[in-house]
Amino acid sequence: MAKQILKNPLFIIGFLFVFSLFAGSIYYQIAEDNYLPQTDLKYSEDGTLEGKSPFSPVEVPPLGTDKHGYHMWEQILIGAKYTIGLAVVIAFLRVVFSVLAGIITGTYFRKATKYLTGIVDSMHYVPIALLVYYLLSSVIMSDGMTGTYQYTFLERVGFQVIIMALVAIPTTTLLVSNETNSIWNREFIESARTLGGSRFHILRKHVMPHLWPRLILVFVQQIVSVLILLLHLGLLKLFFGGTNVSFDLLGTEYMSSTYEWSGLIGFTYQYLAYQTWIPLVPILFFTVTVLAFNLMLEGIKVSLERSEAVAVKKKKKGEQKKPKTLSNYASEKDFQFLSYQERAESEDMRQTVSSR
Amino acid sequence: MTRGIYRFSFKFLSAFVGIILLGSLPGLFNGLSINPAGYIESVKGMFGTLFTIGELKYRAGQEEYFLFPHILEPLQYSLIVLLGALLLAFILGLFFTFITMMLPRKGKKGFKLFAFLFESLPDVFIIALAQIGIIWFYKKTDILLLDVAAYDKTYALPILILAILPTVFFYRIMLLVFEEEMQKQYIDLAKTKGLNRQVILMVHVFRNTLIGIFYHSKSIIWFTLSNLFILEYVFNLRGIVMFIFEHPTPEIFTISFILLFIPLFILLALWQLLAEKVSKEEAIV
Numbered sequence: 355m356a357k358q359i360l361k362n363p364l365f366i367i368g369f370l371f372v373f374s375l376f377a378g379s380i381y382y383q384i385a386e387d388n389y390l391p392q393t394d395l396k397y398s399e400d401g402t403l404e405g406k407s408p409f410s411p412v413e414v415p416p417l418g419t420d421k422h423g424y425h426m427w428e429q430i431l432i433g434a435k436y437t438i439g440l441a442v443v444i445a446f447l448r449v450v451f452s453v454l455a456g457i458i459t460g461t462y463f464r465k466a467t468k469y470l471t472g473i474v475d476s477m478h479y480v481p482i483a484l485l486v487y488y489l490l491s492s493v494i495m496s497d498g499m500t501g502t503y504q505y506t507f508l509e510r511v512g513f514q515v516i517i518m519a520l521v522a523i524p525t526t527t528l529l530v531s532n533e534t535n536s537i538w539n540r541e542f543i544e545s546a547r548t549l550g551g552s553r554f555h556i557l558r559k560h561v562m563p564h565l566w567p568r569l570i571l572v573f574v575q576q577i578v579s580v581l582i583l584l585l586h587l588g589l590l591k592l593f594f595g596g597t598n599v600s601f602d603l604l605g606t607e608y609m610s611s612t613y614e615w616s617g618l619i620g621f622t623y624q625y626l627a628y629q630t631w632i633p634l635v636p637i638l639f640f641t642v643t644v645l646a647f648n649l650m651l652e653g654i655k656v657s658l659e660r661s662e663a664v665a666v667k668k669k670k671k672g673e674q675k676k677p678k679t680l681s682n683y684a685s686e687k688d689f690q691f692l693s694y695q696e697r698a699e700s701e702d703m704r705q706t707v708s709s710r
Numbered sequence: 711m712t713r714g715i716y717r718f719s720f721k722f723l724s725a726f727v728g729i730i731l732l733g734s735l736p737g738l739f740n741g742l743s744i745n746p747a748g749y750i751e752s753v754k755g756m757f758g759t760l761f762t763i764g765e766l767k768y769r770a771g772q773e774e775y776f777l778f779p780h781i782l783e784p785l786q787y788s789l790i791v792l793l794g795a796l797l798l799a800f801i802l803g804l805f806f807t808f809i810t811m812m813l814p815r816k817g818k819k820g821f822k823l824f825a826f827l828f829e830s831l832p833d834v835f836i837i838a839l840a841q842i843g844i845i846w847f848y849k850k851t852d853i854l855l856l857d858v859a860a861y862d863k864t865y866a867l868p869i870l871i872l873a874i875l876p877t878v879f880f881y882r883i884m885l886l887v888f889e890e891e892m893q894k895q896y897i898d899l900a901k902t903k904g905l906n907r908q909v910i911l912m913v914h915v916f917r918n919t920l921i922g923i924f925y926h927s928k929s930i931i932w933f934t935l936s937n938l939f940i941l942e943y944v945f946n947l948r949g950i951v952m953f954i955f956e957h958p959t960p961e962i963f964t965i966s967f968i969l970l971f972i973p974l975f976i977l978l979a980l981w982q983l984l985a986e987k988v989s990k991e992e993a994i995v
Contacts, residue, residue: 472723472724473724473727475724475725475728476726476729476732476971477732479729479932479970481935481938481939481951482936488954488958581832585834589944626841626842627845637838640832641835644830644831645831648826
């Protein structure tokens with residue numbers, strides 16, 4: 355199965371994009387120490403001033419600069435490891451807890467999940483970004499009077515990560531629980547039970563092999579969902595990575611100090627009308643990364659379906675092949691030879707059984 | 711009938727309780743530590759406020775206003791935009807599905823890939839593009855299609871922008887269930903009887919796939935709701951979700967979402983009954 359996935363072109367394209375962005379970001383930190391070039395004034399060859407920042411992608415390739423002349427592409431590159439890493443970590447937290455809770459409820463409390471469904475369903479009516487905003491704003495935000503934060507930077511980030519993981523756990527748990535439940539309802543489980551397997555044994559040996567592939571899908575789905583949540587939170591000006599405050603004639607301006615992508619959107623979105631590329635570049639990178647993860651998701655889905663189909667085919671082929679191998683020929687030892695009398699008796703028995 | 715009433719009222723009540731449990735969540739945190747006793751208290755308190763709903767107030771600037779009937783205006787606006795967009799998306803999705811189903815197989819594949827790529831785009835990206843489009847149009851023609859700073863309500867453009875992604879979702883789902891349905895034997899029978907493709911699609915296939923479309927429309931509604939939030943935020947629309955965003959107190963959060971939930975629940979219930987009646991199947995939800 356893993357081989358199938360690694361061979362799938364959709365998966366490869368998606369994976370290569372994300373991996374090269376992530377690896378490039380880490381390499382840039384090691385090799386160049388996150389060097390951020392700045393072009394705030396630009397002169398032509400004879401030394402006359404051509405313009406001041408921000409520069410568009412045409413003036414300063416490849417992606418232009420922000421208001422202070424810092425190059426956008428390097429900002430994106432530096433921030434990539436935080437954004438992608440955060441998405442993977444939060445998705446991992448979500449899946450680990452949901453899988454534990456989902457398998458337990460899907461195996462041992464199968465009736466209770468029916469009642470929980472209704473309550474958990476209500477969570478879908480609340481946009482998840484608004485829920486995170488609501489929880490963070492009521493717990494962590496500075497009070498309006500003094501405008502200061504009560505907690506340290508690390509405490510705030512930790513709390514935000516936990517909240518972002520927590521808000522998706524009920525719905526994901528229910529998803530995993532339903533998947534587990536549907537495997538428990540399949541026919542082969544019935545046979546495993548008849549053969550005397552305990553619940554834990556059946557769970558380990560028969561349910562889990564069918565559940566793993568689904569869980570991989572859930573994990574990638576959650577990465578996409580976290581990325582979109584980060585994008586929304588960036589728009590709402592709630593972001594990670596701390597803030598660089600710069601005072602300006604137009605008022606206070608906050609910038610993400612780690613260049614985490616959602617921080618690059620929040621306070622630049624207002625420039626969409628004039629310097630379109632400044633907010634659009636991080637939004638575009640979010641979009642392409644989401645697309646890449648979706649390609650991986652589709653690749654996994656396709657190869658899972660295919661490997662299931664192949665498994666069925668192989669089984670059929672194997673059955674036909676069997677007689678050809680020598681060891682599969684029946685030997686005399688395999689039979690129990692009956693006397694005429696015994697044979698008559700057993701036939702009698704068969705008749706009575708069939709007549710019943 | 712009684713079974714139906716039981717089915718819906720159980721679902722309604724549990725979702726109702728769910729929203730209250732969700733809205734009381736800030737009580738669970740005492741600073742950064744967890745406080746279960748405080749949570750139970752705030753859930754109790756929340757049930758209490760539901761009975762004194764008429765006395766609730768909210769602050770706007772220096773003034774205090776009664777929550778009712780002030781909250782009903784943004785609620786009505788949001789519901790019109792949301793339902794308008796959903797209806798438009800459903801109709802457009804159906805329309806594109808019919809067209810695609812008429813195409814030869816090779817054409818279909820291209821459309822499917824396009825729909826998949828389109829579906830993967832985040833809502834913020836679509837809304838940003840729409841905004842850029844509006845600005846571009848303004849620069850070219852001097853006509854401002856949507857004034858972000860305006861106080862009067864606009865309906866047409868928000869509905870149009872909000873409908874973009876749900877249209878693609880409906881289209882993908884409909885294409886999937888339609889193609890599955892076309893494999894069935896009664897379609898071959900209908901073909902041999904000489905019915906033309908349009909009639910088979912529009913009458914028989916559509917009727918029988920309604921229940922399949924229903925299963926997915928729930929998640930489409932949820933997605934559109936979250937989309938609506940971003941739309942209201944970016945375009946500064948005076949809807950209910952922005953109201954909650956501006957007044958994030960537990961009471962306003964809970965009551966607003968209950969108010970938003972009730973009409974959507976009724977809509978889904980009616981939609982489910984209709985789909986069940988038409989396709990003569992009972993939905994297992």
